[in-house]
Amino acid sequence: MSEESTRLVLLLIGPGTLAIFSLAYLWAWSLERKRHYLLLFSAACLAFSLGVLVQIFAWPSNLGHNALLSNTFYTLSVLALSDGVLRRSAKSFGLFKALFLLLLSSCLIAYYFYVDRNLVMRVYIQNFGFGLILLISALRLSALAKARFIDRALFWTLLVFSLQFFPRTILFFDVSGTTNFEMFGQSLFWRTLQLSQAVLGSALALVILAAVITDVIEDLRRERDVDRLSGVFNRRGFDEHAERVMNTRAVSVAMVLCDLDHFKSINDRFGHSAGDEVLCLFGAILRRTARKSDIVGRVGGEEFAILLVDAERSDAKDFVTRLQRAIADTQFPLGAAREPVSASFGIAVSAKNEDLSSLFKRADSALYQAKNTGRNKAVFSD
Numbered sequence: 001m002s003e004e005s006t007r008l009v010l011l012l013i014g015p016g017t018l019a020i021f022s023l024a025y026l027w028a029w030s031l032e033r034k035r036h037y038l039l040l041f042s043a044a045c046l047a048f049s050l051g052v053l054v055q056i057f058a059w060p061s062n063l064g065h066n067a068l069l070s071n072t073f074y075t076l077s078v079l080a081l082s083d084g085v086l087r088r089s090a091k092s093f094g095l096f097k098a099l100f101l102l103l104l105s106s107c108l109i110a111y112y113f114y115v116d117r118n119l120v121m122r123v124y125i126q127n128f129g130f131g132l133i134l135l136i137s138a139l140r141l142s143a144l145a146k147a148r149f150i151d152r153a154l155f156w157t158l159l160v161f162s163l164q165f166f167p168r169t170i171l172f173f174d175v176s177g178t179t180n181f182e183m184f185g186q187s188l189f190w191r192t193l194q195l196s197q198a199v200l201g202s203a204l205a206l207v208i209l210a211a212v213i214t215d216v217i218e219d220l221r222r223e224r225d226v227d228r229l230s231g232v233f234n235r236r237g238f239d240e241h242a243e244r245v246m247n248t249r250a251v252s253v254a255m256v257l258c259d260l261d262h263f264k265s266i267n268d269r270f271g272h273s274a275g276d277e278v279l280c281l282f283g284a285i286l287r288r289t290a291r292k293s294d295i296v297g298r299v300g301g302e303e304f305a306i307l308l309v310d311a312e313r314s315d316a317k318d319f320v321t322r323l324q325r326a327i328a329d330t331q332f333p334l335g336a337a338r339e340p341v342s343a344s345f346g347i348a349v350s351a352k353n354e355d356l357s358s359l360f361k362r363a364d365s366a367l368y369q370a371k372n373t374g375r376n377k378a379v380f381s382d
Contacts, residue, residue: 011056014198015049021205022046028212035215040084041208048077048201064113071109071126075102078130082137085158088211089141105129124169131165138162150207150214157207161200168196227298229276230283238297239356242307245295246356254308254316255363257346258323261375263302266341270334277333278341285326289319303367305360313380316347320378344370345378 025042029035051073053059060066079101083093105125112121137158144155225237233241245253260266260282267275279302286296286304295307308316324343332341346367350359362381370379 008056011052014201015052015056017198017202018045018049018205021202021209022049024209025212028209032212032216035088035212037084037087038212040080040087041205041212044077044080044084045205047073047080048197051077052197064110067109067113067122068106071105071122072102074126074130075105078133082133085154085208086137086140088215089144091140093137101129101133127165127169131162134158134162134165148214150211154207154211157204161204164196164200168192227283230279230286230298230304232283232286232304233295233297235297235299238295238299238305238307241295242297242305243356245307245309246350246359249309249350251310252312252350253359254311254313254319254347254349255359256306256308256316256320257299257360257363257367258304258306258343259300259367259371260302261342261344261371266334274333281330281332282327282341282343285323285330289323289326305363311349313347313349316349316380317378320345320347324378342376344375346370346381347378348381 022042022045025038025045029038029042032038051070054066054070054073058066060069079093079098083098086093108125109122112118112125138155141155141158144151146152225233225240227234227237232238260278263275263278266278279298282304283296283298286306290296290306291309293309295309297305299305306319308319311319323345327341327343330341332339334341344367346363346365346369348359348362348366366379366381370377373379
């Protein structure tokens with residue numbers, strides 16, 4: 001293989017790798033179509049690959065057209081990448097902002113080619129501009145630095161990828177020695193750029209792909225552990241999360257079991273669809289009333305459990321009082337009469353070294369007592 005062929009093969013490694021990632025993201029989107037940001041990642045990899053190919057093969061051969069076309073692909077790639085990582089975190093880059101930056105970039109490249117031909121300015125505009133766009137996007141995701149491991153990895157990889165544009169341009173771009181397109185293609189800066197994009201670009205693409213896979217796994221686990229009707233944990237999810245708290249706790253916890261009174265009568269009189277609506281509304285009440293640290297689950301047909309973290313007897317009593325008030329203030333869909341819905345509660349505050357099973361049993365005994373002594377009340381376990 002000739003030296004020229006070897007050089008060409010090496011130059012094609014970067015865009016070829018990103019093209020593979022583009023297909024991988026597209027395939028992932030075909031499996032998870034609700035994750036539209038996967039299309040942005042696919043487009044980012046493809047656009048960057050096309051930008052490199054345009055410059056490597058000098059198509060179009062007109063240098064001005066080549067500069068504009070490659071800049072368009074590069075800018076679209078950076079904008080798609082930024083919007084993709086932001087949308088994964090329920091944020092957005094903004095369509096009009098992206099269009100403005102694309103137009104501004106094109107105008108500046110055109111000006112410094114056709115009006116005031118200056119390769120140095122074009123290089124600095126592209127590299128500093130792309131670095132700044134990615135850096136701003138990374139900073140908008142700074143909360144990820146304290147999130148899950150994969151989110152922290154994504155944040156820091158994106159931050160490093162954005163920052164490398166600045167020192168690479170300053171250190172390796174020879175302003176005096178690179179004055180035309182032919183010399184630019186042979187320059188240390190161009191080779192360093194291709195290497196950094198191949199290594200860091202591939203690393204970022206891999207981390208993003210790992211983050212997507214993690215998101216899918218988390219969603220599957222959430223679907224497995226969450227009761228779709230009430231929106232709280234099912235029995236499996238509640239036990240798993242409550243057990244984790246009990247095993248690592250350094251503070252007191254309280255178990256609150258609640259059972260909707262005469263729920264069978266509601267189903268018999270108003271139909272199962274009305275009963276389902278009652279469960280749905282009651283689940284929403286529980287989610288609003290509980291704190292973020294508390295664990296809420298539906299552990300039976302109309303029976304719910306709430307593990308109050310860092311809670312004493314008075315905290316559990318206050319919680320049940322707020323919950324009873326919220327239930328009384330809610331209009332449940334039980335016909336024109338709007339008959340009230342009530343609940344019975346059994347409460348147990350953890351003893352030292354008590355496990356989840358024992359705590360649950362004590363709360364269940366208290367609930368049984370509440371149901372057998374008139375219902376619509378709260379009873380504490382001794």
